[in-house]
Amino acid sequence: IYSLIILNQFTYDDIVVNITQVSSGIWLNHIIPKQFALSYRLAPNMNYTINVYYVNKSLFTTRTINLTENNHIESFGTPTLPSEYPKDVYFSAYTGTGLAIEQQLLRFYIDGDRADFGFNTIESMIITITVKDYFNTTLFNQIINTSDIYEYDILITIYSLKIKNEAEEIANYTLKLGSLTETGNILPDEIIEYQLSSNNYVFDYTNNEDGSFHTININLNQDRVYILNSTYYDIYFSLYDVNLHIFYPYQYEFRLNNTIQDLGLIEDLQTDNY
The missing domain is CATH 2.60.40.10 (Immunoglobulins)
Structure with missing residues (x-):
């Protein structure tokens, strides 16, 4: 039995390591914290495939080795934080017409955490951003590499x-x-x-x-x-004879549902039965 040591050199992210023995398909899966190492006891002189993922499940790299020596070390990641991190990135959402959306009507998430549109402090190179509507329907879900990005426009259909x-x-x-x-x-x-x-x-x-x-x-x-629509309506009442001669309203008494009313415009009538 030989020892295989997996070293996570990232200073800004944990990694998920999947080790599969090529001939048998037997596999191991573990999270290795940033700047930490795990040791595995494996059969010697066998081929192993090592898949390394970020914690958001995006693939970082794949490597195949032949374990021909004891205390074999495989390292992944870079030992220093890129100089641009942490940094502020401006996020906004647009439709296909190029018009901005009233962003208070949407829900925005970075790596599963609720966030506001606009400037957000980003500490990792690889992040997942998600946009949902009022009913939690996913409109946008994507893993992005934020390296050299300081403004990110999200195109959605809404x-x-x-x-x-x-x-x-x-x-x-x-x-x-x-x-x-x-x-x-x-x-x-x-x-x-x-x-x-x-x-x-x-x-x-x-x-x-x-x-x-x-x-x-x-x-x-x-x-x-x-x-x-309103169920109320306005009607203009006036008096004419058969020759369309107008009558002076003060000569007559006009009643609407037995209530004396002035001729002319009566607003907000609430029933058809008068």
């Missing part, structure tokens, strides 16, 4: 969903994607917006003018705008 409430009362709504839901209220004349991946959504809402319930099925394959 669509705008805008809802305007033209009713005189607050509208209660639920936006659904499968079992995922988002509930809220829309004030009169308010516009809400979501920026979401292409998908089929269901928008349920209650018009509190008359308590009616409505459902909108949305195929979000482009930017879309929906209007929640």
Whole structure:
């Protein structure tokens, strides 16, 4: 039995080492911390494949050796931190049209940790960045090498969903994607917006003018705008004879549902029965 020593010379990252005996397929898998070594006891005069990964699972290198001597040492990584690290990198997100996105409507992650768009301090050369929409649908997921990078633009495909409430009362709504839901209220004349991946959504809402319930099925394959209409309406009342001669309104009494009203424009009528 010979000793194989694996040395991690990185000063800025741990590594994952996978050692496979070529003839048998038997393998070992371990994490080796930065600037640390592990010793393995292996059969001599055999071929072994060594795969070395970063902790984010991206491959660093592959090496095949023949273990012909005891206390064989294989080292990986560089013993010094690149001079550019740690450094600040500016991250932003854009659509295919080149327009910036309202980034508060997205979720941004660096190596699995929630982050803000803009400047982030990066300490490792290899990182994974992820962008998700409001419903946690992944829009972008990529391992990148940040060497010599100080600004990184993320290109994603996303669509705008805008809802305007033209009713005189607050509208209660639920936006659904499968079992995922988002509930809220829309004030009169308010516009809400979501920026979401292409998908089929269901928008349920209650018009509190008359308590009616409505459902909108949305195929979000482009930017879309929906209007929640009012059930109220305005009517202009006036008096004419058969020859279209106008009457002076003070000569007559006008009643609407037995209530005296002035002729002219009456706003926000709430029923069809008058």
